Structure formats: C-alpha cells, structure tokens
Amino acid sequence: MTDPAPRRRGRPPRAGAAQGPGTRDRILEAAREEFSERGYAKVSVRGIAKSAGVDPALVHHYFGTKEQVFEAAITDAFAPALTGADALAAGPPEAVGERLTRFILGIWENPATRAPLLAIVRSAVSYETAAAVFRRLVAAQLLGRIVRQLDLPDAELRAELAAAQLVGIAMLRYVIKVEPLASVTAEEIIARVAPVVQGHLTGFGDGAPGTKP
Amino acid sequence: MTDPAPRRRGRPPRAGAAQGPGTRDRILEAAREEFSERGYAKVSVRGIAKSAGVDPALVHHYFGTKEQVFEAAITDAFAPALTGADALAAGPPEAVGERLTRFILGIWENPATRAPLLAIVRSAVSYETAAAVFRRLVAAQLLGRIVRQLDLPDAELRAELAAAQLVGIAMLRYVIKVEPLASVTAEEIIARVAPVVQGHLTGFGDGAPGTKP
Numbered sequence: 001m002t003d004p005a006p007r008r009r010g011r012p013p014r015a016g017a018a019q020g021p022g023t024r025d026r027i028l029e030a031a032r033e034e035f036s037e038r039g040y041a042k043v044s045v046r047g048i049a050k051s052a053g054v055d056p057a058l059v060h061h062y063f064g065t066k067e068q069v070f071e072a073a074i075t076d077a078f079a080p081a082l083t084g085a086d087a088l089a090a091g092p093p094e095a096v097g098e099r100l101t102r103f104i105l106g107i108w109e110n111p112a113t114r115a116p117l118l119a120i121v122r123s124a125v126s127y128e129t130a131a132a133v134f135r136r137l138v139a140a141q142l143l144g145r146i147v148r149q150l151d152l153p154d155a156e157l158r159a160e161l162a163a164a165q166l167v168g169i170a171m172l173r174y175v176i177k178v179e180p181l182a183s184v185t186a187e188e189i190i191a192r193v194a195p196v197v198q199g200h201l202t203g204f205g206d207g208a209p210g211t212k213p
Numbered sequence: 214m215t216d217p218a219p220r221r222r223g224r225p226p227r228a229g230a231a232q233g234p235g236t237r238d239r240i241l242e243a244a245r246e247e248f249s250e251r252g253y254a255k256v257s258v259r260g261i262a263k264s265a266g267v268d269p270a271l272v273h274h275y276f277g278t279k280e281q282v283f284e285a286a287i288t289d290a291f292a293p294a295l296t297g298a299d300a301l302a303a304g305p306p307e308a309v310g311e312r313l314t315r316f317i318l319g320i321w322e323n324p325a326t327r328a329p330l331l332a333i334v335r336s337a338v339s340y341e342t343a344a345a346v347f348r349r350l351v352a353a354q355l356l357g358r359i360v361r362q363l364d365l366p367d368a369e370l371r372a373e374l375a376a377a378q379l380v381g382i383a384m385l386r387y388v389i390k391v392e393p394l395a396s397v398t399a400e401e402i403i404a405r406v407a408p409v410v411q412g413h414l415t416g417f418g419d420g421a422p423g424t425k426p
Contacts, residue, residue, distance in 0.1 A: 168384070171380050
C-alpha cells in the first residue's frame, strides 16, 4: 500500500538521487499527507514536492497538475478497494450485500486505510474539483464493477442507493462519530446493514421495498 | 427556537446605528455565508462582523466565541427542521419512514435550506469543533425526537442507521452528485428509500433485516 522506503523529507531537491524507484511513491505518499492535513485548497505542488524532498518539476513530471496529483493519490489509496471490488462481484449474488458491507467497513475500521479515505471525503465534500475526481474513480470504477454483475435495467441507481447506506454509516460512525453508532461493533452494523445493501442491489423480496413489478 | 432578546453579555459597542432589530439576524446570516464560503477554520469573528457591517464587539456581544456563532448559525438553519421533527414524530408510526424521508429530501431540494446545510456538512466533516456542534444539535435534537417515539430498547441505533441512509443519499445526490442518483426525481428516491428508513426504525417484517428475535 505505502512505500516502505524512508521518506527523505527535507533533502535538497537538486540531488539526482531523488529520482529513481520509490520517488513516485514518495511523492504520492507526501501528496496524500498534504491533502489529508491541509485540505485540497491549501495544498500546492510546491508543498508536496517539499514534503517529498524533491524538486517541484519532478512532481509535474510524474503527475502533472495539482488535480492530477490528487487523482493519482486517490487512485493509489483506492487500489486495494478496486481489486477487492472484483472479488466482491465474483461471489454468489445473494450474498453480495454482506460482502460489500464487510469490505467497506473493513477499509474504514483499519486506521491505515481510514486516513486516506478521510482525506478524500473531506476534499470531495468541500471542493468541486475533488468531487469530480471522486465521481470518476469511486462511483464509476468501484460501483461500476458491481453494476456490471447486476442484470437489471436500474442497476446503477440500485448500486448508488446501496452505496448511500454505506456512505452514511461511514459519515456518522467514523467522521461525525454519533453515539451509539460510533461504538457498536462492526458485526452489529453488518448484521443490520448488509440485508439493506443486498435489498437495494437485488430486491427486498415479495412486496418489500426495492422490488420492481 | 432561538432567543429573541439580545444577550446582555458585554457592553454594546459604539456603533449605535448597527444595533437594533435585525442586527442579530444580519450577523447570523453573515456567519452562515462566511462558514459556507470559507470553511470553519478560515472564518473569524472579525470577518463575520465585517461582512455584517457591524463592530466585532457586537458579534461577541450577541453570540460569544466563533464556536458559539457557529452553533447559533446551525441552530438557526435547523430551526425549521426541528419544528418539523415534532410533526414527523406525531404521525402514524407505520409511515414515519416516508415522512422522515420526504422531510429530509424536502430540505435538500429547496435551495434556500440546502445552502446552510451544505455549509454545516462541510464544516462538520473537516473540523472536530464543528462536528461536536453537529452531534449536539442534529443527532441529539433531531434524532432524539424520533427516538422518543420508538418504544424499542435499541431506538437510538435504529434512528442512526435510518439517518445514515438519508445522510448517504444527501452526500451522493447533492454534494458529490453521482449519476443517475443526482438526476432521478425525489419521488423515485422516496419510493425506494422510505421503506428502508421505516425498516430500520420499526423493523423490516418477519425474518427480514432490522427485526430482533
């Protein structure tokens, strides 16, 4: 997930050693920290470069504009999620709700993956540029993989309503931290929420919500 | 909801013309705009005063600290929501899910109430101080009114899971704007989401999610 090599924060940017394997990852990690700590608007390519110990030109070289660095940082943070999404879609369809719920809660429960996710959510909520990146990557790629497995005409809307339940849980449990939702076990939440996610995706059963005549 | 009488804490500043009926409201409106446009961290009491055309001492006089101005601005923005929440709880319990869903979507669909709500969400997501205010006001007051009507031992958690579905819809439809969720009619969403909100609150029926043995 992250580059194990130590970051050379504060290293003179001229040094040619700043290039080579690991540099790209180091810039990405610095970008993620900058976006996380300072928020999208206050981050600059120069600041990312300084934090990564490289010349700003190198950031431009690898990624381009600030928006592009942000997109790369999100993509990187979501790489395991996207890999996982393939596995999610691959299992039995009658349990996709539980798999998706476990998977999303798993990302949020793990402090290592929660931090970049929080950074993304905060940026996406406050800046249209960041929201656009979020839409392209998360909505299109993560949900897209699930949608393709659902052989239903309204699969996209179904996937988004299911995602909305999980996004709301994440907001109230991990970001706003309302009680008791912030303190109950993940299993308690999975037991109550997975059937709702499943219901949105494949229907709630006869006469129940989510079914179409 | 809010105290109509000005608080007498501190001495009124010299600018006599700035005082009088409407001054408090003008400060509140300026505060809401400042928090909305600049985000919690970048707003200052001085900036709010300038935007409202009053002396900073008058802001302190009416509200106190920045956090207190923020809380007052949220309280003010949520006043109709809290009034509505009483009506929500008063109707037949088997339709509380639809009433709550209609009510929350109604607030978000109306541009006049959407703007302050967006400001609150953005601040609450990014700043712990703002999140604490959000917890106190929205979670405790809005959900509290619904919880008191549910004669169930786990009513708080139920209300939060229902709220999570609606918070997620708001995030994806109005903030991040994912498609098709951002473009379908409110009625389409209500038809699919109200039964889920109802299910969280009062149970999904025999053997379905949300019921307790």
